[in-house]
Amino acid sequence: MVGLLRSEWLKLRSVRSTWWTLAVAGSGVLIAAALAWWSAGYWDGASAEARRHFVLSPTAPLVGWLAQLCLAVLGVLAITSEHATGTIFGSLAAVPRRWTLLSAKATVVGAVALVAGEAIVLASFLASRAIIGDRPLRYWTAPVSQEVPVLLSWGLSVMVFALVGLGVGAVVRSTAGAIVSLVVVWYVAPIVALHLGAPWDERVSSALLSNLPAELSGAPALSGAGHAALSPAGALAAMAGYLVVALGAAGVALSRRDP
């Protein structure tokens, strides 16, 4: 198993697309820092009246949201590029047990996405906080310890998106199809859910993957789930459910079909 993990890690780090997706996800740190820098400059030059109306929303959700998509693309490519190029034949010749191959891939992709997600969200927050300093901007004055659940939740959600990407990629086998499916999960589904009639708008919203990090962090106001919002434990269970379904479907698809 160690050799298998090493080979999957080698595969992942030796393709350019991995570094591209990580770089784009990491650019969220720069975006957050730029927003903080701009806000700090505005704050210093603003009148008391303008300051009262000024809001810089927390940037961690935005950065995490961007990283979710990037790492989902990484997860998709980890399997669809094998199907596109035919290297899946070589991979399965080397590792004939398909569930074993999938779990090794999932372990490596999940670990990379977890580290990247947590690092990016945390770095963006710390950079923004350092730039804003002790300026009393709304949303930016809570002690760092209070922000930790938010940061951890968004970082964790990046891993879930990457593994769902891997699962969908294994089922769909087409890069374009899998990425579009992930975009639907990531962006379209939450919007559509908001337009359902009550009470289903809140019930469905509470269970959507895109809304889980806000619910997990104990700040469900950002999720559109309203009264139906899941508790942090419920949100964690729902995330696990997404992983089981996506990877289970991937395992079945890999086992049942010829590559």
Place this chain on the structure above:
Amino acid sequence: MMAGLLASEWLRLRSVRSTAYVLTAAAGTVVLAGLLTWQAGATPPMEQVFAPVVQVCLAVLGVLAMGTEYATGAIRTSLVAVPGRRTLMAARAAVVAAVSFAVALAVVLATLLLDRWIAGSTASPDLRVLLGLGLTAAVVAVVGLGVATVLRSTAGAIASVVALLFVLPAVARLLPAPWDTRVGSAMLPSLAGELAGRGGGVDLVTAFVGGPGLGAGGVLPPLGALALLAAYAAVALAAGGAAISLRDA
């Protein structure tokens, strides 16, 4: 010459399965919108709610029109048949834009009519909004084609278009006023509303990202929005044309 070229591009586009999938997905939004209207009763204009989905579908159509040729190597055959690289690009862009415009218009119109029938509404639709949504979708598809020509990667091109459609507007919303409105109204998704004289009318950036809404409205007048829309297409085509001319296929 050009007629034959357009015919061959049209044949290419309609003979791949991915086109059928994309168009099915776009048509599926009509059904989904109808179901939503039926379930929720009084609803916001569904053709605007689903505009981003239709735009993504058509962007993927544009991306695949070029991306799969690079992935499979068919681009070399295409260039043997049509050595004028900008000519090839122009013909392909024309076909993709025409198909996208027609599809978007049909989807938007069908959504509108279905919703009116289900909700029993008699308010007259704003034709300029429909036209704006169709035009925007055509430009989004051309942008997808241009980006795919530059990047030569399907995954990279789809992710870039998604960034252009969804991520940049979300970032723009976090900018300090008045820049949130100014930058926001220059974003592709806002242009459809501005074209119809409803500044910032199509504010669909997700609520879950947080932050205030897209200001009171866009700042671009219809003609300005049209010029900007044309600029998006021109930049994408120029970049794609330069990339395909300067590099080996």
